[in-house]
Amino acid sequence: MNNYGVSNGDSNVHEKQVEGNDHCENGDGSNGVILGVDGGATSTVCVCIPSFSSSKTLPYPLPILGRAVSGCSNHNSVGVTVHISYPTENAARDTLEEVMAEALSKSGSDWSAVHAVCLGVSGVNHPTDQERILNWLREIFPSHVKLYVQNDAVAALASGTMGKLHGCVLIAGTGCISYGFAEDGREARASGAGPVLGDWGSGYGIAAKALTAVIRAHDGRGPQTMLTNKILKALSLSSPDELIGWTYADPSWARIAALVPEVVSCAEACDQVATKILVDAAQDLALSVKAVVQRLQLCGEDGNGSFPVVMVGGVLEANRTWDIGKEVVKCIQQQFPGAHPITPQVEPAVGAALLARNFLMKESTENYHS
Amino acid sequence: MNNYGVSNGDSNVHEKQVEGNDHCENGDGSNGVILGVDGGATSTVCVCIPSFSSSKTLPYPLPILGRAVSGCSNHNSVGVTVHISYPTENAARDTLEEVMAEALSKSGSDWSAVHAVCLGVSGVNHPTDQERILNWLREIFPSHVKLYVQNDAVAALASGTMGKLHGCVLIAGTGCISYGFAEDGREARASGAGPVLGDWGSGYGIAAKALTAVIRAHDGRGPQTMLTNKILKALSLSSPDELIGWTYADPSWARIAALVPEVVSCAEACDQVATKILVDAAQDLALSVKAVVQRLQLCGEDGNGSFPVVMVGGVLEANRTWDIGKEVVKCIQQQFPGAHPITPQVEPAVGAALLARNFLMKESTENYHS
Structure with missing residues (x-):
């Protein structure tokens, strides 16, 4: 006991x-x-x-x-x-x-x-x-x-x-959402609507874009990318054609999102397609936070006020050379220099x-x- | 009998x-x-x-x-x-x-x-x-x-x-695919991999982007758009928040794709968000056809050879002022002037x-x- x-x-x-x-x-x-x-x-x-x-x-x-x-x-x-x-x-x-x-x-x-x-x-x-x-x-x-x-x-x-309801949280795991509270109790959220409704910064969103890039490279609609070999190897598949069957055999979002580390690896190896996917995801996640900050005026009237941004979820905690969380913070701080990132203990x-x-x-x- | x-x-x-x-x-x-x-x-x-x-x-x-x-x-x-x-x-x-x-x-x-x-x-x-x-x-x-x-x-x-296997077909209904055959029997396809794998020109893709635009306008990530009122009215909902529940209550792709006429209506009324969604979709569909034409060299060596493009599916047969099918053909013919559109009889x-x-x-x- x-x-x-x-x-x-x-x-x-x-x-x-x-x-x-x-x-x-x-x-x-x-x-x-x-x-x-x-x-x-x-x-x-x-x-x-x-x-x-x-x-x-x-x-x-x-x-x-x-x-x-x-x-x-x-x-x-x-x-x-x-x-x-x-x-x-x-x-x-x-x-x-x-x-x-x-x-x-x-x-x-x-x-x-x-x-x-x-x-x-x-x-x-x-x-x-x-x-x-x-x-x-x-x-x-x-x-x-x-x-x-x-x-x-x-x-x-x-x-x-x-326990204090002030600031903004950004969660980016399989899904993503940002949610904020002003000191006076007003609240606002952005994203968190699932993949059909465009949560492109989520783990699912990043991985789905990577899978799409592999298909597009394969059928001639997009540039070649390291993602092809990396993802096929991770899934023990021999051709991009087989990705279609793999994707729809079990449409759990978490299973797709589990491919994020492969995308990060390719970006670390300077693959341009993978890098663009991660840069876009970071900007999308930052946009979610900025929308909440703006609506609640968490940054004060001059835009420079300090407020916490709590960062949660596997996409932000990658602890890799290509650090999505750091990119997100950089992107938020360009507009709101008082944004103060916090990793929960x-x-x-x-x-x-x-x-x-x-x-x-x-x-x-x-x-x-x- | x-x-x-x-x-x-x-x-x-x-x-x-x-x-x-x-x-x-x-x-x-x-x-x-x-x-x-x-x-x-x-x-x-x-x-x-x-x-x-x-x-x-x-x-x-x-x-x-x-x-x-x-x-x-x-x-x-x-x-x-x-x-x-x-x-x-x-x-x-x-x-x-x-x-x-x-x-x-x-x-x-x-x-x-x-x-x-x-x-x-x-x-x-x-x-x-x-x-x-x-x-x-x-x-x-x-x-x-x-x-x-x-x-x-x-x-x-x-x-x-x-019955002749020559040329390229583009299907854009709930899903989309392009598929082609050269005279010598070589075949190629592009798209047709479903929404997770980025078939953005499909009816599902168009409608999912429109729903996303409504959510983004609502939570402050994107511009206001006529799509909000148009889609909420079509679905008898009172707030964009309710779209999340609606979307995931029944994840059939055809149910989402059924919103395409609302997007076309907004584009006809010059809504910029809706127009961009349709222009992007037309370019995406044209890209599918062009990838197949290129791989099979349907256009001949000089790029001006004539070949049929069979156009099938609700997205291409809209018969509206804003005609997605016409946009697709225009886009294909910019690169391949010999593309000859056919509507099956x-x-x-x-x-x-x-x-x-x-x-x-x-x-x-x-x-x-x-």
Whole structure:
């Protein structure tokens, strides 16, 4: 059984699962907990943190009381992998309930200790999506528990800002999205609409363009490129003709996106076609962020104001000589020099938990003043 | 029961189903027939024509002895609508057998009269696809019957050239492909690889770009466009946000492609975004044809030689003020002034039947000379 210890006072907070120290209290003397859930397309992660109900400063390292992982709880994950088989609504709800129960049990806690829950989930594009998932949570928890459902991008932003909803997050994995909040609570998003609707900076978008370039070189519509040999070798195919069968045999977006490292390798070897694909992707991703920054005026009136840009996802974390993330930042900073890139130090489920804590604190402050 | 009459001597041949005139003979005195099958993504059409085994000139009007229509016989229609439910291999084979039996019965003929069969089917991208479908036909027909399986584009070319395999066909409906044959039998294709692999001139490609433009205008990444109101109205949606749910609720490519008329309307009203989408699509389609023409040297050594370009599919037959087909032809003729556009006067199944006739004639000529 994992319990929690609390240490204090450092703003540079890191995730840490604390063991031993059986059943101690929250820093404020209460035993209340908060659950943060990351409901992704392939798995569901739930973490349990103390509710720190009265402390303004987060302890360092941030105590994770319990953590549990389960299968997909996402009933209609639009924008990432819509073509894979999703659980039915009931199965998804059951998964969600189980993963929360396990995280609570590992924390040595139970349902009665829960103060708030925040679920970050992909595919929340409309208030009706949010309402449907809130209804699931309402069936599980008593009415005094505060419940929040957010797009997974909001939880990702919070994982970079330690719960504060300010700035912009850019996620570029299989799919891509940018999502931002102004200090006054206004929010805006760009991209995140899936490949049919042109998320060309996503891992899927980059890889689909690379596959297209191979086909075009093969049938005489485009220049020759190293991508041909690189991709055929990676897929153990002998001719570009066979790419058609390969592509449609299993239309999962993640399977296509897995070819991004081959594109990066070709760009590193100075292949012009691959380089253009990555430069275009970086500009497309930067454009998403810039659209959000502009609409929310995150850069202040003079355009030079400072704001965080949280960078998340495999496309941005490539850690290669040809670094897509760096190109994106360069492109954003050309227009907005105050853009400050952040790589999150905690996982999205912790971001969701910190988000719930901040919502709770905000509500209690508002109640105090009203 | 439909039977056939034969008339003679006009090279400008049209399809016509002749009635009355019970059970007459072929022009050459035999009762042999040829079956042409168009195995599309949504239906299977079979026509039965006389085999005209010794006559070089096709009669006018071309006698269609019988015609039958059935459901999809296409086991893996790649490149058009891969996301819809396909019949199992057995069900597809049964459908094919039934539609041929019905066409024969309507012709007052039977299996023993069949000289040759040609099946034009989408999704034949590789010799293994061809071999698999040939095996189905071999189980149905005795060994002396000549059997041919071709990509549906080849049957479409034949429907424009009345069976002669020379020139290039461009199909642009939900998907797109160009396919060509040189006089010496060399063949080449371009595009036809489906939306993931960049068939941007297809109906799907045009509509997906239009939907993307609406999303980009909405989230601040692109200019405002008339497409927004036009498309939302056509789909009875109230906000661009709802397009995401609409798009992925049913990922059939044909459903997306059905929005092409909205894009054409906006271009006719001088919307710049819509116009650019159509101009790009026309250039992309022309590029497919030009790649094939170049590889096969259909234009002769001086580049000015004459060759047919058979134009097929909803995108090219729009019959609107903003005429995509005309733009494509203009674009091809800028490079190859000898390109001669043809709109087929007979359906693809008849093209398949004429193809079988030409293959038969060619084989008998070769046997005669050997």
